[in-house]
Amino acid sequence: MKHLPKHLRPRWRYLGVAVESWPDARLSRGDFQRELWAAARGLLGDAGSAELDLSVYGFEFADGTGHAVVRTRRGEVERARAALACVDAMNGYPLGVRVRGVSGTVRACEEKYIRSPEVPSEERNVAFADADRRAVVRSPRVDARVGDGYLGGTELDI
Structure with a gap:
Protein backbone atom coordinates (compact mmCIF):
# COMPACT_ATOMS: atom_id res chain seq x y z
CA MET A 1 0.00 0.00 0.00
CA ARG A 115 12.94 16.61 30.12
CA SER A 116 13.05 19.26 32.83
CA PRO A 117 14.84 18.59 36.12
CA GLU A 118 12.55 16.67 38.43
CA VAL A 119 11.81 17.98 41.89
CA PRO A 120 13.22 15.48 44.38
CA SER A 121 10.74 14.10 46.91
CA GLU A 122 11.50 12.99 50.43
CA GLU A 123 9.44 11.55 53.21
CA ARG A 124 9.72 13.10 56.66
CA ASN A 125 7.79 14.02 59.80
CA VAL A 126 6.18 17.46 59.89
CA ALA A 127 4.27 19.36 62.54
CA PHE A 128 0.74 19.88 61.28
CA ALA A 129 -2.55 20.46 63.16
CA ASP A 130 -0.86 20.10 66.58
CA ALA A 131 0.58 16.66 65.76
CA ASP A 132 3.60 15.06 64.12
CA ARG A 133 2.57 13.54 60.80
CA ARG A 134 4.34 11.68 58.00
CA ALA A 135 4.53 13.77 54.85
CA VAL A 136 5.93 13.63 51.34
CA VAL A 137 7.85 16.85 50.60
CA ARG A 138 8.37 18.08 47.04
CA SER A 139 9.55 21.60 47.55
CA PRO A 140 7.59 23.87 47.92
CA ARG A 141 4.69 21.37 48.22
CA VAL A 142 4.04 19.24 51.28
CA ASP A 143 1.50 16.38 51.29
CA ALA A 144 0.79 15.46 54.93
CA ARG A 145 -0.86 12.14 55.76
CA VAL A 146 -4.18 12.77 57.51
CA GLY A 147 -6.26 9.68 58.25
CA ASP A 148 -6.55 7.57 55.09
CA GLY A 149 -5.58 10.35 52.69
CA TYR A 150 -3.34 13.35 52.23
CA LEU A 151 -3.75 17.05 52.83
CA GLY A 152 -1.79 19.32 50.51
CA GLY A 153 0.00 22.46 51.64
CA THR A 154 3.20 24.44 51.28
CA GLU A 155 6.35 24.65 53.38
CA LEU A 156 4.97 27.82 54.96
CA ASP A 157 1.94 25.91 56.25
CA ILE A 158 3.96 23.50 58.43
Whole structure:
Protein backbone atom coordinates (compact mmCIF):
# COMPACT_ATOMS: atom_id res chain seq x y z
CA MET A 1 0.00 0.00 0.00
CA LYS A 2 1.35 3.42 -0.94
CA HIS A 3 1.74 6.23 1.53
CA LEU A 4 -0.31 9.37 1.11
CA PRO A 5 1.52 12.34 -0.37
CA LYS A 6 2.83 14.72 2.25
CA HIS A 7 0.27 17.42 1.49
CA LEU A 8 -2.59 14.95 2.17
CA ARG A 9 -1.29 13.49 5.44
CA PRO A 10 -2.89 14.69 8.67
CA ARG A 11 -0.92 17.28 10.62
CA TRP A 12 -0.42 16.78 14.34
CA ARG A 13 0.50 18.84 17.38
CA TYR A 14 1.96 17.36 20.55
CA LEU A 15 1.14 18.72 24.00
CA GLY A 16 3.62 18.31 26.84
CA VAL A 17 1.46 17.72 29.92
CA ALA A 18 2.47 17.73 33.61
CA VAL A 19 0.42 15.41 35.85
CA GLU A 20 0.26 15.60 39.65
CA SER A 21 -1.66 13.69 42.32
CA TRP A 22 -1.20 12.28 45.81
CA PRO A 23 2.04 10.38 46.48
CA ASP A 24 0.31 6.99 46.85
CA ALA A 25 -1.65 7.24 43.57
CA ARG A 26 -1.11 4.46 41.04
CA LEU A 27 -1.89 5.70 37.54
CA SER A 28 -1.21 4.20 34.13
CA ARG A 29 -1.19 5.34 30.51
CA GLY A 30 -4.38 3.43 29.71
CA ASP A 31 -6.23 5.00 32.63
CA PHE A 32 -5.13 8.46 31.54
CA GLN A 33 -6.19 7.75 27.93
CA ARG A 34 -9.67 6.62 29.05
CA GLU A 35 -10.14 9.67 31.29
CA LEU A 36 -8.99 11.99 28.50
CA TRP A 37 -11.42 10.45 26.00
CA ALA A 38 -14.26 10.63 28.53
CA ALA A 39 -13.48 14.29 29.29
CA ALA A 40 -13.37 15.19 25.59
CA ARG A 41 -16.60 13.32 24.91
CA GLY A 42 -18.32 14.99 27.86
CA LEU A 43 -17.16 18.47 26.83
CA LEU A 44 -17.42 18.31 23.03
CA GLY A 45 -19.69 15.35 22.28
CA ASP A 46 -18.83 12.32 20.19
CA ALA A 47 -18.30 14.21 16.94
CA GLY A 48 -16.17 16.92 18.58
CA SER A 49 -13.98 14.45 20.40
CA ALA A 50 -13.50 12.46 17.18
CA GLU A 51 -12.27 15.64 15.44
CA LEU A 52 -9.60 16.06 18.13
CA ASP A 53 -8.34 12.48 17.72
CA LEU A 54 -6.57 12.62 21.11
CA SER A 55 -3.90 10.00 21.78
CA VAL A 56 -1.54 9.62 24.72
CA TYR A 57 1.90 8.86 23.29
CA GLY A 58 4.00 8.78 26.40
CA PHE A 59 3.00 8.59 30.05
CA GLU A 60 5.18 8.30 33.14
CA PHE A 61 3.98 8.67 36.71
CA ALA A 62 5.72 7.93 40.02
CA ASP A 63 5.64 9.34 43.56
CA GLY A 64 2.78 11.72 42.81
CA THR A 65 4.24 13.46 39.75
CA GLY A 66 4.54 12.59 36.11
CA HIS A 67 4.16 13.72 32.54
CA ALA A 68 2.50 12.78 29.29
CA VAL A 69 2.73 13.59 25.60
CA VAL A 70 -0.73 14.00 24.07
CA ARG A 71 -1.26 14.11 20.29
CA THR A 72 -4.05 16.11 18.65
CA ARG A 73 -4.82 17.41 15.18
CA ARG A 74 -3.35 20.73 14.11
CA GLY A 75 -5.94 23.47 14.56
CA GLU A 76 -7.57 21.67 17.49
CA VAL A 77 -5.01 22.60 20.17
CA GLU A 78 -7.30 24.96 22.10
CA ARG A 79 -10.10 22.39 22.29
CA ALA A 80 -7.58 19.72 23.31
CA ARG A 81 -6.39 22.01 26.13
CA ALA A 82 -10.01 22.43 27.23
CA ALA A 83 -10.53 18.66 27.26
CA LEU A 84 -7.32 18.19 29.31
CA ALA A 85 -8.57 20.80 31.79
CA CYS A 86 -11.67 18.66 32.37
CA VAL A 87 -9.61 15.69 33.61
CA ASP A 88 -9.78 16.11 37.38
CA ALA A 89 -9.62 12.58 38.83
CA MET A 90 -8.36 9.14 37.93
CA ASN A 91 -8.85 5.82 39.75
CA GLY A 92 -10.41 7.72 42.64
CA TYR A 93 -7.42 10.05 43.08
CA PRO A 94 -7.68 13.79 42.46
CA LEU A 95 -5.53 14.82 39.53
CA GLY A 96 -3.85 18.07 38.53
CA VAL A 97 -3.15 18.42 34.81
CA ARG A 98 -1.18 21.32 33.30
CA VAL A 99 -0.13 21.83 29.67
CA ARG A 100 3.52 22.89 29.66
CA GLY A 101 3.67 23.60 25.94
CA VAL A 102 2.82 22.59 22.39
CA SER A 103 5.18 21.34 19.70
CA GLY A 104 5.09 20.02 16.14
CA THR A 105 7.02 16.80 16.81
CA VAL A 106 7.21 14.29 19.65
CA ARG A 107 10.95 14.74 19.93
CA ALA A 108 10.76 18.54 20.26
CA CYS A 109 7.94 18.20 22.79
CA GLU A 110 9.95 15.85 24.97
CA GLU A 111 13.11 17.97 24.74
CA LYS A 112 11.39 21.27 25.52
CA TYR A 113 8.65 20.38 27.98
CA ILE A 114 9.22 16.91 29.42
CA ARG A 115 12.94 16.61 30.12
CA SER A 116 13.05 19.26 32.83
CA PRO A 117 14.84 18.59 36.12
CA GLU A 118 12.55 16.67 38.43
CA VAL A 119 11.81 17.98 41.89
CA PRO A 120 13.22 15.48 44.38
CA SER A 121 10.74 14.10 46.91
CA GLU A 122 11.50 12.99 50.43
CA GLU A 123 9.44 11.55 53.21
CA ARG A 124 9.72 13.10 56.66
CA ASN A 125 7.79 14.02 59.80
CA VAL A 126 6.18 17.46 59.89
CA ALA A 127 4.27 19.36 62.54
CA PHE A 128 0.74 19.88 61.28
CA ALA A 129 -2.55 20.46 63.16
CA ASP A 130 -0.86 20.10 66.58
CA ALA A 131 0.58 16.66 65.76
CA ASP A 132 3.60 15.06 64.12
CA ARG A 133 2.57 13.54 60.80
CA ARG A 134 4.34 11.68 58.00
CA ALA A 135 4.53 13.77 54.85
CA VAL A 136 5.93 13.63 51.34
CA VAL A 137 7.85 16.85 50.60
CA ARG A 138 8.37 18.08 47.04
CA SER A 139 9.55 21.60 47.55
CA PRO A 140 7.59 23.87 47.92
CA ARG A 141 4.69 21.37 48.22
CA VAL A 142 4.04 19.24 51.28
CA ASP A 143 1.50 16.38 51.29
CA ALA A 144 0.79 15.46 54.93
CA ARG A 145 -0.86 12.14 55.76
CA VAL A 146 -4.18 12.77 57.51
CA GLY A 147 -6.26 9.68 58.25
CA ASP A 148 -6.55 7.57 55.09
CA GLY A 149 -5.58 10.35 52.69
CA TYR A 150 -3.34 13.35 52.23
CA LEU A 151 -3.75 17.05 52.83
CA GLY A 152 -1.79 19.32 50.51
CA GLY A 153 0.00 22.46 51.64
CA THR A 154 3.20 24.44 51.28
CA GLU A 155 6.35 24.65 53.38
CA LEU A 156 4.97 27.82 54.96
CA ASP A 157 1.94 25.91 56.25
CA ILE A 158 3.96 23.50 58.43
